[in-house]
Amino acid sequence: MTYSPSLSSGFEFTKNRSNFISPQSGMCSFCTEECLGTCDIGLSAVLGAQTVYPTTTGTNQIASEKDYPLDYSCFNINGRVFGAIGANETYEEATIYNVKLEREYGSLNKVKMAIPIILPALIKLNWKDYFGGAAMAGVTCVVGENARNKDENLVIENGKIKEFPFIGQVLDSFNMYYRGYGQIVVQCNVEDDMLGVPEIAISKYGAKAIELKFGQSAKGTQPAIKLKNLEAAMKAHNSGEIVYPNPADKDVQKSYDDGVCPNFYSYSRLPLWNEDFLHKRIRELREMGAQNIYFKMAGYDKVDIERVLRIASNERVDMITFDGAGGGSGYSPCKMMNEWSLPTVCLEDTVVKIIKKMKAEEIEIPAITITGGFSSEDQVFKALAYGENNITSIGLCRASMAAAMTSKNVGNLIINCKVPERYKKYGSSIQEIFGDLPDLRAIYGKDANKFSTGAIGVFSYLNKIAFGVKHFSALNRKFDIKYLDKSDLIPLTQDAVNLMNA
Structure with a gap:
């Protein structure tokens, strides 16, 4: 097998x-x-x-193809018929509409989210609607690493970024719909940090939050990118990237001219951060004006997971996102996407066990997000229940981008009077076909009718997820998700039983 x-x-x-x-x-x-x-x-x-x-890789998304032996499908959801926790036992109050999904996190600056979901780091495909839809849904979202590479007008002088107008456009895509919930976060890997992405994003373009990324999240290492020729290699080298072999080396240049030079590759550095560096860097970011600091981590060695949790606690980091095997979105080694790291449910189990140990030591714990292959409300409910109120939110990355792309395409067809066959029974206009537009109009007024259908689609998809979670919560007679725990889950396999009871 x-x-x-x-x-x-x-x-x-x-x-x-x-x-x-x-x-x-x-x-x-x-x-x-x-x-x-x-x-x-x-x-x-x-x-x-x-x-x-x-x-x-290109205008698409890519994720693990491995069929892991243990995932959230190994659990069913429990149900109860007596009582009501978090609501009065009356027919009027104990309803799905009164299930509380709001979350709040943050050590120095509080951030509210309308639902327990974040949109993890992306900066490809239909990013504008991905972030706009996050603001409409009232959730936090993260701008992916290397966003600088998408800016044709990027200016680097003496190893530091001086102009980065693209990041201003990205932040605006969220801020124009901001309604008091969620936050847009600029993610930085080692290269971004060395080039000064946090400095310019905060000082010139108004970023309020920075996420420091350990490695390539669920995929482990950064990609090595094959470069066409010596000219491309020199350009990458001059921008501060590591290029192998070194194109500035005279011997390498001669071998290139002689036609015997190997392929050039640029390679993004692995983070070599430690407690001393992070203490200093986080203090600098806050002095610059960063209101919130985030970490992005994955299913690395358990010792590393605990170390990151303790660093985050000591530095009063606001949120850590742990990315499990099974997710993915882009350019990472094929076999690493399939064969590396803890499957998401196992990663959550590890993180929660460490958190419980730290809580017993009376250590303050930052908000925790679990992501990696989530796409439906049953998975979200199961992960929240398994976390036993130690998990703040669930990350829906590829699925939310799929919603952004699909709804944009459907909207364009409707505008051009080419309504897809499956939607004709609902009407012929965007107002008739997009089912959750009334909910958006209730928030933003009639201007919502003019919103991009891609962003409407992200809002609608997340609205569906939230509505489904409410049903499962009410099924267990729990009308606030803070009461969810493992008793709301039924393990279906011996491996699931062992994991739950370990």
């Missing part, structure tokens, strides 16, 4: 020629001489090292 996919993958549009697969290797059980290499092996035989990464 194997849980790993065969050598057929959407990462590279590869496939096995045969239905007869050798489970351990993932190869066809017979491999023929005349094959042109439709599988991963064949592609790598031609394209080489670049097939470590998805060749399909």
Whole structure:
């Protein structure tokens, strides 16, 4: 039995020629001489090292294809018929509409969220509606690392960014719809931090929150990007990136001219942060005007997880997002997406156990978000219940972006009088077809009718998630999600029983 996919993958549009697969290797059980290499092996035989990464990266999203043996589907949701916790036992009050989903977090600056969800870091595809929809839904969202690479007008002088107008546009996409809930956060990896992204984002473009990213979240390491030629290598080198081999080296330049130079790759640095650096850096960020500080972490070694939690506590970090295996959105090694890190439910179990130990030591705990492969309300409810009020929110990343892209496309078709067949029964206009527009008009007034359908779609999708969570909470007679716990879950497998009771 194997849980790993065969050598057929959407990462590279590869496939096995045969239905007869050798489970351990993932190869066809017979491999023929005349094959042109439709599988991963064949592609790598031609394209080489670049097939470590998805060749399909671009206007799409990419995530793990591995069928992990333990996930949230290994639990069902419990239900109860007596009592009401968090509401008066009356027919009028003990209803789904009175389930409290609001959350508040923050050590020095409080942030309210209308629902226990955040939109984790992205800066690709339909980002404008992703962030706009987050503001409409009243949740926190995060601008992904390397946003500077998308700015044609970026100016770097003496190793520091001087002009970064793109980040202003990104922040505006959230702020124009801000209604007192949530926050837009600028994520920074090592390269961003070294180039001064936090400084310019805060001082010139009004950013109020910074997230420091440990590694490549659920994918472990940063990508190595193949560069076309010496000119591209020098450009990357001059912008402060590590380029291998070093294009400024005279011997390397000569080998390039002689036609015997290996491929150039730029490589993003791994963070080598420690307690001393983070103490100093977080203090600097707050002195610059950062109101909130976030960490992005993943399913690294348990010792590292605890160390990050303790650093965050000591520095009064506002929120840590832990990203589990199973999620993903972009350019990371194919096998790392499938084969590295703790599956999300196991990561949550580890984080919660460490938190309980720290609470026993009377240590203050920051807000905690769990993300990695979530897309539906049952998963959100299960993760909140498993966290036993130690988890503040659940991250919905790829799913929210899917909502942003789909609803934008559907909206454009409706505007052009090409209503998709499945929606014709609901009407012929955006006002008729987009079902949650009345809820938006109740918040923003009739101006909501003019909002981008992509942002409306993100709001509607998150509204659906929230409404579903309310149903499950009411089913368990708990009318405030702070009362959710493991008793609201039913383990379906022995592995799930063992994890829950460990």
